Each structure stands twice: as C-alpha cells, then as structure tokens.
Amino acid sequence: MTREDADLSKELEIPAIVDVPEDLEDLALGDDYALNPEYVDLVIDAADRGDDDRLRELVGALRSEDVADLMGFLTSDYREQVIPQLDSETLGEVLSELDTNLREEVLEGVPSLTLARALEEMDSDDAVDLVEDLEDDKREQVLAALDKTDRDAIESALKYDDETAGRLMQREVLAAPSFWTVGQTIDHVRSAGDDLPELFFDIYVVDPAYKPTGAVPISRLLRAQRAQPLAEIMEPVTEIDVTMDQEEVAYIFDKYHLISAPVTDPGGRLVGQITVDDIVGVIQEESEEDILALAGVSDAGRDATIWGIARSRLPWLAVNTVTAAVAASVIGAFQAEIAKLVTLAILMPIVASLGGNAGAQALAVAVRALASRELNASNAARIVWRELGVGVINGLALAVIMSVAVFIFFRDPMLCLTIALALIFNLFIASMAGILVPLTLDRLGRDPAVSSSVFVTFLTDFMGFLSFLWLAALILL
Amino acid sequence: MTREDADLSKELEIPAIVDVPEDLEDLALGDDYALNPEYVDLVIDAADRGDDDRLRELVGALRSEDVADLMGFLTSDYREQVIPQLDSETLGEVLSELDTNLREEVLEGVPSLTLARALEEMDSDDAVDLVEDLEDDKREQVLAALDKTDRDAIESALKYDDETAGRLMQREVLAAPSFWTVGQTIDHVRSAGDDLPELFFDIYVVDPAYKPTGAVPISRLLRAQRAQPLAEIMEPVTEIDVTMDQEEVAYIFDKYHLISAPVTDPGGRLVGQITVDDIVGVIQEESEEDILALAGVSDAGRDATIWGIARSRLPWLAVNTVTAAVAASVIGAFQAEIAKLVTLAILMPIVASLGGNAGAQALAVAVRALASRELNASNAARIVWRELGVGVINGLALAVIMSVAVFIFFRDPMLCLTIALALIFNLFIASMAGILVPLTLDRLGRDPAVSSSVFVTFLTDFMGFLSFLWLAALILL
Numbered sequence: 001m002t003r004e005d006a007d008l009s010k011e012l013e014i015p016a017i018v019d020v021p022e023d024l025e026d027l028a029l030g031d032d033y034a035l036n037p038e039y040v041d042l043v044i045d046a047a048d049r050g051d052d053d054r055l056r057e058l059v060g061a062l063r064s065e066d067v068a069d070l071m072g073f074l075t076s077d078y079r080e081q082v083i084p085q086l087d088s089e090t091l092g093e094v095l096s097e098l099d100t101n102l103r104e105e106v107l108e109g110v111p112s113l114t115l116a117r118a119l120e121e122m123d124s125d126d127a128v129d130l131v132e133d134l135e136d137d138k139r140e141q142v143l144a145a146l147d148k149t150d151r152d153a154i155e156s157a158l159k160y161d162d163e164t165a166g167r168l169m170q171r172e173v174l175a176a177p178s179f180w181t182v183g184q185t186i187d188h189v190r191s192a193g194d195d196l197p198e199l200f201f202d203i204y205v206v207d208p209a210y211k212p213t214g215a216v217p218i219s220r221l222l223r224a225q226r227a228q229p230l231a232e233i234m235e236p237v238t239e240i241d242v243t244m245d246q247e248e249v250a251y252i253f254d255k256y257h258l259i260s261a262p263v264t265d266p267g268g269r270l271v272g273q274i275t276v277d278d279i280v281g282v283i284q285e286e287s288e289e290d291i292l293a294l295a296g297v298s299d300a301g302r303d304a305t306i307w308g309i310a311r312s313r314l315p316w317l318a319v320n321t322v323t324a325a326v327a328a329s330v331i332g333a334f335q336a337e338i339a340k341l342v343t344l345a346i347l348m349p350i351v352a353s354l355g356g357n358a359g360a361q362a363l364a365v366a367v368r369a370l371a372s373r374e375l376n377a378s379n380a381a382r383i384v385w386r387e388l389g390v391g392v393i394n395g396l397a398l399a400v401i402m403s404v405a406v407f408i409f410f411r412d413p414m415l416c417l418t419i420a421l422a423l424i425f426n427l428f429i430a431s432m433a434g435i436l437v438p439l440t441l442d443r444l445g446r447d448p449a450v451s452s453s454v455f456v457t458f459l460t461d462f463m464g465f466l467s468f469l470w471l472a473a474l475i476l477l
Numbered sequence: 478m479t480r481e482d483a484d485l486s487k488e489l490e491i492p493a494i495v496d497v498p499e500d501l502e503d504l505a506l507g508d509d510y511a512l513n514p515e516y517v518d519l520v521i522d523a524a525d526r527g528d529d530d531r532l533r534e535l536v537g538a539l540r541s542e543d544v545a546d547l548m549g550f551l552t553s554d555y556r557e558q559v560i561p562q563l564d565s566e567t568l569g570e571v572l573s574e575l576d577t578n579l580r581e582e583v584l585e586g587v588p589s590l591t592l593a594r595a596l597e598e599m600d601s602d603d604a605v606d607l608v609e610d611l612e613d614d615k616r617e618q619v620l621a622a623l624d625k626t627d628r629d630a631i632e633s634a635l636k637y638d639d640e641t642a643g644r645l646m647q648r649e650v651l652a653a654p655s656f657w658t659v660g661q662t663i664d665h666v667r668s669a670g671d672d673l674p675e676l677f678f679d680i681y682v683v684d685p686a687y688k689p690t691g692a693v694p695i696s697r698l699l700r701a702q703r704a705q706p707l708a709e710i711m712e713p714v715t716e717i718d719v720t721m722d723q724e725e726v727a728y729i730f731d732k733y734h735l736i737s738a739p740v741t742d743p744g745g746r747l748v749g750q751i752t753v754d755d756i757v758g759v760i761q762e763e764s765e766e767d768i769l770a771l772a773g774v775s776d777a778g779r780d781a782t783i784w785g786i787a788r789s790r791l792p793w794l795a796v797n798t799v800t801a802a803v804a805a806s807v808i809g810a811f812q813a814e815i816a817k818l819v820t821l822a823i824l825m826p827i828v829a830s831l832g833g834n835a836g837a838q839a840l841a842v843a844v845r846a847l848a849s850r851e852l853n854a855s856n857a858a859r860i861v862w863r864e865l866g867v868g869v870i871n872g873l874a875l876a877v878i879m880s881v882a883v884f885i886f887f888r889d890p891m892l893c894l895t896i897a898l899a900l901i902f903n904l905f906i907a908s909m910a911g912i913l914v915p916l917t918l919d920r921l922g923r924d925p926a927v928s929s930s931v932f933v934t935f936l937t938d939f940m941g942f943l944s945f946l947w948l949a950a951l952i953l954l
Contacts, residue, residue, distance in 0.1 A: 033729055037855040065732050073855045099851075189699045200696045201678060201736070218695050219677045222666045252510055254761060255542050257754040259678070259736070276753050277734040280760060284731060287764035288845050294768065295841030296834060306863055310870040313838050317871055320834050321878055324827040331826070335819040342812040345822040349808070349829065350801040353938065357773060357797050361790050364772030368765050374576075378514040378550045386783055393787040394794055401798055461830065 024061035035066060040073045047074075047081045056085040064090055068097030071106065080109055092118035096126045101304055104133050112138060116145035119154075123198055125170040125278060128157040165244040168282070169263040169272035172197035175206045176230055178213060183226030185216075201259045201275065205234045210269045212237050212262040239264045242271060246282050251373065253279045290371060293449035294364065296320075319454055327352075327461035334469040337477055343410060344472050347419055352464030354398055355426035359456040362387050362434025367449045370442050384435050391431025395424035418475050422468035426460060429467075433459040501538035512543060517550045524551075524558045533562040541567050545574030548583065557586055569595035573603045578781055581610050589615060593622035596631075600675055602647040602755060605634040642721040645759070646740040646749035649674035652683045653707055655690060660703030662693075678736045678752065682711045687746045689714050689739040716741045717751060723759050728850065730756045767848060770926035771841065773797075796931055804829070804938035811946040814954055820887060821949050824896055829941030831875055832903035836933040839864050839911025844926045847919050861912050868908025872901035895952050899945035903937060906944075910936040 028039045039058075046054040059067050059082060067090065071079055083106065086094060091110070095103060095118065107115070107130070115134075119127045119142065131139055131154050143151050153171050160166025174196055176185050185203060189196065203221060205214040214234030224233050238256055240249055240263045252258065253276055263272040292298070296316030304312070331338070331348070338344050366387075369375035375383055399420035406416045433456045438448035505516045516535075523531040536544050536559060544567065548556055560583065563571060568587070572580060572595065584592070584607070592611075596604045596619065608616055608631050620628050630648050637643025651673055653662050662680060666673065680698060682691040691711030701710050715733055717726055717740045729735065730753055740749045769775070773793030781789070808815070808825070815821050843864075846852035852860055876897035883893045910933045915925035 032725070032850070033732065034850045034853050035855065037853075040855050063733065065734075072851065186699055189696075190702065196696075196700065199694055199736070217676055218699060219666075219673075222663055222695060222699070223673070225667065248509070254757050255510065256540065257542075257757075259676070259754065276757065277736065280731050280734075280753065280757060283757060283760055284764070284849070287761070287768070288849070291764070291768050291771065291845055292841050294771075295837045297838045297841055306866040306870065309863065310867045310874075313835070313867065314871055314874055316838070317831060317834055317875060318878065320831060321827070321875060321882070324830040325882060327830075328823045328827050331823045335823070338822050339816060339819050342816050342822075345815050345819075345825075346805045346808045346812070348822075349826055349938070349942075350798070350805050352826065353801040353804075353934075354794060354797060357794055357934075358790070360772045361774045361793070364769050364774055368768055372761070372765070373509075373511045373546075374549060376511050376514075378512065378517050386786065389783040390787045390790065393783065394791055397787075397791055398794060398798060401795065405798075405802060457830075457834075461826070465826075 024058065028062055028066060035069050035073065040070065043070060043074070043082065044078060047078045050081075052081075052085060055082060059085055064093035065097050067094045071098060071102060076105060079106060083110065088114065088117040089121045092122045092126070092130075095130055096122070100133065103130075107134055107138070112141040113145055115142050119146060120150055123170045123172060124150075124153045124157060124272075125168060128154050128167060132158065132162070160242060163246045164242070165240045165246065165249050165263050165274060166242040168246055168249060168278050169240075169242070169274045170197055171272045172200075173204065173262070173270065173273045174200050174202075175204045175210070175212075175270055178205045178207070178229065178231040178234065180230050181226060182221055182224045182228050182230070182233070185221060185230060186226070197273070199275070200273075202237075202262075202273075203230070204237065204262045204270060204273070205230050206270055212239055212264065212270050215262070217259070237262055239268075240274060241266070247286050249274060250279050250282045250286060254283065287371070290367060290449040293447065294367060294453055296453060316454065320457070323454060323458035324461065327458060327465060330462060330465040330469065334473065337469060337473050340477060341472070343415065344469060347406070347415075348465055348468050350402070351419065351422045351426055351468045352461045354423060355430045355460030355464045356457055357430075358391065358394060358427050359430035359434045359460045360453070362391070362431050363438060363452050363456050366435050366438040367452065370438060370448050375439075380439060384439070387431045387435040388428065391428045392424070395427030398427065399423045414475050415472075418471045419468065422464070422471050425467045426464045429463045430456070430460045501535065505539055505543060512546050512550065517547065520547060520551070520559065521555060524555045527558075529558075529562060532559060536562055541570035542574050544571045548575060548579060553582065556583060560587065565591065565594040566598045569599045569603070569607075572607055573599065577610065580607075584610055584615070585612070589618040590622055592619050596623060597627055600647045600649060601627075601630045601634060601749075602645060605631050605644060609635065609639070637719060640723045641719070642717045642723065642726050642740050642751060643719040645723055645726060645755050646717075646719070646751045647674055648749045649677075650681065650739070650747065650750045651677050651679075652681045652687070652689075652747055655682045655684070655706065655708040655711065657707050658703060659698055659701045659705050659707070659710070662698060662707060663703070674750070676752070677750075679714075679739075679750075680707070681714065681739045681747060681750070682707050683747055689716055689741065689747050692739070694736070714739055716745075718743070719748060724763050726751060727756050727759045727763060731760065763848075767844060767926040770924065771844060771930055773930060793931065797934070800931060800935035801938065804935060804942060807939060807942040807946065811950065814946060814950050817954060818949070820892065821946060824883070824892075825942055825945050827879070828896065828899045828903055828945045829938045831900060832907040832937030832941045833934055834907075835868065835871060835904050836907035836911045836937045837930070839868070839908050840915060840929050840933050843912050843915040844929065847915060847925050852916075857916060861916070864908045864912040865905065868905045869901070872904030875904065876900045891952050892949075895948045896945065899941070899948050902944045903941045906940045907933070907937045 028036060030036050043055065043058050046058060059070070062070065067086070071094070074082065091114070095106065098106060119130065127150070131142065134142060143154065157167060172195065174189065176188065200218070202215040202217050204212045205216065207213050215237040216230055216234045220233055238252060238258060238261055240252065240261050242263050242265050253261070258276065260273050260275045262270050263274055265271045298312045366375065402423055403416040403420045406419055407413065437455045438452045441448045441452060504513060507513050520532065520535050523535060536547070539547065544563070548571070551559065560568070568591070572583065575583060596607060604627070608619065611619060620631065634643060649672065651666065653665065677695070679692040679694050681689045682693065684690050692714040693707055693711045697710055715729060715735060715738055717729065717738050719740050719742050730738065735753065737750050737752045739747050740751055742748045775789045843852065879900055880893040880897045883896055884890065914932045915929045918925040918929060
C-alpha cells in the first residue's frame, strides 16, 4: 500500500464534513467549551499517519488556549509532532497557557531560536513567565538570541521575586502628563504604535517625576471633548508596589473592581502596569492552593509522574501516622475498660469521626473568611464566640440523635448518657480548634490553609477517644 | 455637661492628626488594605455620641468598598446610624458590595424612595442584584418609584434565572455597524453620553439583524486611523448565551482572557454585555463554594445567626452519624476478636484515619481538576490509573512506617503484617473512592464537591475497620 493509499483510506473513515475548517471549529469544542475527545482522536490519528498537513489544519482551527488544552491530552511523542506545526505567535501563546510541569517538558524540546522568535511576539509579563521556566543553559541561549530591548526587559523583570507584582506586570504602559488634552493624547496613541501594550484600559497621568497622580479609563477618554485636559477627567489611582505579593494584588483588584493598575518602584515612579486578565489567573491559583492545602496536598500538577504525585502527598500522610498513633495511645490507656465492655470500641470512633467533621466545617469557614479578609482583628472575638455557640448547639443535636440510636441498639441509658456527654464535649473542642487554630496560624504569619487540618483532626481524634473512654470509665464501670 | 462639652472632651481623646480628611484616609486602611480596627472604633465612638457630622466625615474618607467592609464590623444599631449619612450614589455602591445576608438586613431599613434614587445611579446588573434581595412588598414600592426605563430594564433582567449570564449582564452596551469608520464611532461615543455604560472595553460590531459579528477593543480603536472602517480592525467575538450558567461564563472568561463579551438572546441578537470585573466575583464565589462544600458546609454568610449557622452544618453531621454508625457496625461484628486482643481496638482507628486522609487528598485533586476541566472524558482513564498507582505506592510506604512502629511497641511480627496489609488495601480503596466518586457524580450531572466527601469517608472508614479486623481474625487468632 502506498502512502497515498493509506491517506485515502484513512480519509474515508472520517466523515467528509470535518474537512472544511469552519466545521473543524464546530467539531473541536463541545457545548461546554472543552475539547471534544473525538477531536483529540483526529489529531492522534493524523500524528500516527505522520500527516503534517492534516495536523496543521487541525490545530489551525483551534484558538491558542485550546491548542494548550490539546497538549494536556496528548502524550509527549504526539506533542513533539504537533509543536513544529505552530507559527511563532501561536507557539508563544500556547506556551503561556500550559501548566508549569507540561510547559517545562515542552520547552526542552523547542529550539532556542524558535523560542526567541516566539518571545519577541509576547507582552513582557508573559515572556518572563516562560524564560523563568527554562534550564539555565537554554535560558542563556534564548536571551542571547533576543534583541536588546526585549532582553533588557526580561532580565530586569527576573530580578523581582516570584509571585510579586514585579513579575505580574508588563512594562508596556501608556503614561501622559496631566496638562495634555484628550485630543493630544489620542494623537499620541495613534502615532506611538508598537511601543504601546497590545491591549490597554487606562491611561496613567504622571507628574514630572513620572509618579502616577491619576488615571483616565480609555472609555472616558473617548467620551470627553478633544480640548479637555486630562487633569479634568482623571480619577484617583490605586498604586501597586512592585514588591507586593500577588495574593495581595489580587485582593486589591477584586475589592476595588480594578481593570488595570499602575505599578510603582520604591521611589514611587511608574514602572509598569498589571491588568485584570492576569489577576483572574492568580485568583484561580490561590483558591486552588487553599482547596489542596486543606486536604494536605501540595500541587504536583496535571502531568507529574505517579512517583512525583505520591511523594507530594506522603509528607502529610506521614505526619498523620504520628498524630493518629498518639490519638490511639489514648485508647491504649483504657485497654482494661474496653476488655470489660467491647461496646466501647464500637462507639468511640463515632465520637472521634463526628468531632473531625465538625472541626473540618469550622476550619473551612475560617480559612475562607481569612482569605477574603472577612475575618480579622475587629471581629475575631465575635466570630470565635459564634463558633463555640454553633459547636454547643450541634453537639446537643448530635447527642440527642446518638442517644436514641444507642438506646435502640443497646438498651443501656448510662451508655446513652456517656456518648451524649462525650459528643457535646468533642463538638465544643472541634469548634474551638476549627476557629482558633487557623486564627493563630494567621496571627503568626503562616498560611492558615496549610497545616490547620492536621492539628484540628488530631485534637478531635484525641479528645474524642479520651472524653468517651474516660466518661465510660467513670459512669459505666 | 452639655452636648458641646461632651463633643469637646471626646475630641480631646482623639489625636488631633486624625481630623484632617487625608489623614483619616491614611488611618482607615492598614498596610494590608483591610480596615484598621482603630478606625472602626472611631466610627463606633462617633455613633455612641450621636455625632452625625463626625460620622459623615469618617465614612466620607472611605471608598464605597471600605464602607461596605465597615458595615460587616458594626452591629445593626450602629449600621442604622451610619447609612443615612451616605449619598445615593455611595449608598448604591455600598449595597452592591455587601454580603447577601447583611444586605438583606440593611435593605429592610432603607426607605423605598431612597433606594429608588440609589438604583437609578447604578449599572443595570448591579441594580438587579439589589432588587432581587428585596421583600415582595418593598420590591413593588421601589419599582414603582423608578422611572420607566430603569424599571423595564430591571423587570426584564429578573426574568432570567439566578446565576445565569442574563443576571450578570448589563444592558448598556456599545454596538456599531461594520461599515462605520473609526472616526464615526468615536464621534458617536462623544455624543451618546448617558446611554452608554459607565465603563466599557469593547465595541461590538453588529449586522443589520443586531447579531454580533466582531468586536473592537477600544485601545485598538484609539490606535487606528479615523478613516478606517470597523470591519478592517475588528476581531472575532466569543458570544455568551443569555441562559448560560455563570460558572460556565467564568470558565470562558478565564480560558480566553476576555475583558468583556457580548450576550445574545436565543435568536442570536445582542442584548447586553458581561465585563470581567463581575466575573472576578463569580470566580471567587465558585471556588469558595467548592472549599465549603468539600467540608460539608452550606454557606450561611458572615452575618447569619448562630442558629442559622448551626442549622446549615447539621445536615452533613447527621448524615455522618449514619455512615459512622454503619462503619462502626463492622466493629460490632468482630467483638469476640477485640475482646481476645484489645490491641486491635487501638490500631483499627489508625487504618481508618490514614485511609480517610488519603481519600481526602485524591478527592481534593479530582474536584479541582474537574472544576478547571483539566479532567474530562479524554484523560479520565489515565488519571484513574495514576491515582490507583499513587494509592499503592503510598500504601506500601505507610505499611513500612507503621510496621516498624508496631514492632517497636508490640514486638509481634504477625500484628505488623496485619496492619501492613490492611493499610495497603485501605489506601487502594481510598484512591479509588477519591477519584471515582467525584467522576461519577460529575458524569451524573451533580456537583462533585457537594457530596463526595461523605461517600469517600464512609468507604475508607468501613473498609479500614473491615480489612484490619478481618485480616486480624485470619492471621492472629
């Protein structure tokens, strides 16, 4: 069978309709804007046949963001076949969209010169993100292949710490003195061309020392008369210090509904801007970190190996081995009581488990409230009291439920009393731990999401076993 | 002591420096952009004295978002004193920023006419949000007090379901035919004035049927020559269907880095736009919902009563009572074995607890991956296999750790073997449950964050007790 025959027979299997680019677009994305598995199969199929033309047609029908998604669904062999089919602008955009792990792998395979051309097409913030992920050798090669302006921009951005405003910002920014009129500003924009950012939303008004004194949203600029000076239409700006943590930046953007904000150096001079599209990513990232941290996972990324993932989860499990063993040692102290009344062994995990759940509830609420700064020094005392009240109320409720259940099964009123008192006590401990542990960690400047769960679970297990077995020894034996 | 004396003596207690508005601004916010507790105290102090002038000065130094924060730190009596000091524009903005529970309470206290004036100052999406929270009686009064255009806008938006694009969108939008030139468009913007949205970022190009065919970012409009027709500089748009769920809308904005997007009715006609500042709020909301749902909490809001919060957490605890009881019934089946060897009662909770933690880890990763659509039909099989591999690896690791610990304490090799095998088995169950339960719920169209934890915890508890006690009966007794 010749190559042509193979292509022909393959094409016969694919419905004719998908060969027209517009139809490809329709086929690519499902109703939920995720890539269709069928489309991924078409790509794999073309790659298997080594049909580069077809590959180029298939990825050409996708937006860069969807090509990045596609990469996540392909194995590395297929990825290496797809990447050479992208032009440098698309390549840059796709690389920006990839998850860190995947990106590092893909970057290794792209020649330095190709990468340099892609970087030159990008805004400075996205370019820095990429360069950062390169191995040292390759980074030098790529930087050397860039033109001087781009190289300088990237090198100066790399001087700022990771996850700070300096890394998020783009250096391209539109600044104007306050005495300029609307007309002058528009004319300047028309003539400035390439030095301006790809997209911008505000014009920053600066004083002679290049310090921002106000901002004019460009929709307001469009609406104003040409003769009006910027000073008359500008509004106050919220400046972002170049060293500010990205979580802080995201908080400010969210709170004040900012679309863009000027970034200033320690001397107060304008050095760049951050736009809201970068912030949406940060917000997603930070809240995902909280979800994972509460469950004791450090994110190993979608494309980490099994070993990498296992290693990222083991530390928390190992810590839990120790805390679970300490909690279990409480049981050891009551061996004689359990030997006398084995029923205790049946009921004690229920007390611990319900405490653990109530603690996790209080903890999730506290971590969320701290992250959104709804919980702080002004209202901490009130919220702590409220949590304790909730603990007591739900402790009473569960005490009633469990007493009834225990009576039905064991017909022993004193056993009911024991589990009821233990539940009330342990739910009180759970509320207290669920709010005070994250508050304390926060006060100490630690991330309350990261290590709270282990403390809270330990306390509810330990106190659950202790209170139930101790009360049992007192009341029943 | 006269009223004047009281004011004077009070003023002497407050450092003179805070009486100048600029200094008030500096005092109001801490370095972390949260309200200073000292500032809240100043407000409470002024309210206690009934000093309305001072209150007006204090809240006047704050941005609307910070006034909203302030409300959260005040009790309802103080809030009722502060609110009449706000002008209608600020009142509208503050009301928009408040948490739902607090907002409902505050809205009850504001007269209908005052509310109507505040609504008229707002963009239609924010106005609808407010009206929605009003009691039926009051809603009618307020709507009747609005002018017809505003009333019609709000009533038609209320026809869309909650949490859909129709509710998020604002009706004010800038549309232009493709044959208009840049110059014509700018001139139109200058003359249109009040009918335009407060801020806008894209001009939508529409065909004669008012269907969007493209968009021109206004920064590109500014940069283009006056004679250029819009058709030459427009780019493709991503349309949002008016019935689309807000989580879907947020996904699209995040994925394609949109700043604004046109909303279309079922006939494809432009009916409004959604801007990214509204989406930032949705993203925060959705990820907070996931954090809380994983812990079994339905958000009762910052200002819910103790009873309200307790009630919002009780259902999950009650379900957990049942599942914990069922898991404990396994222990009941092995009472004879436990009576013979009480050590079993000490070690069995460790097996259950480690399984629970490993399950929670796998679950958090799966829920996050489903939310960001990194996990879907194309790669589900691969991710499931990977999770199972991680479960086996960490099961083996924990088996080694616990065997050593058990040998040190109990010097019984067969007991070591029992707990080692039980751990490997239960961590395998944990991985399987942690990935398959959320995947199945998602496939069934349910929110995987909401009820996964209860299933996963039940399975790891049940199988933890069962595997350990059954192996013990087999190996040890």
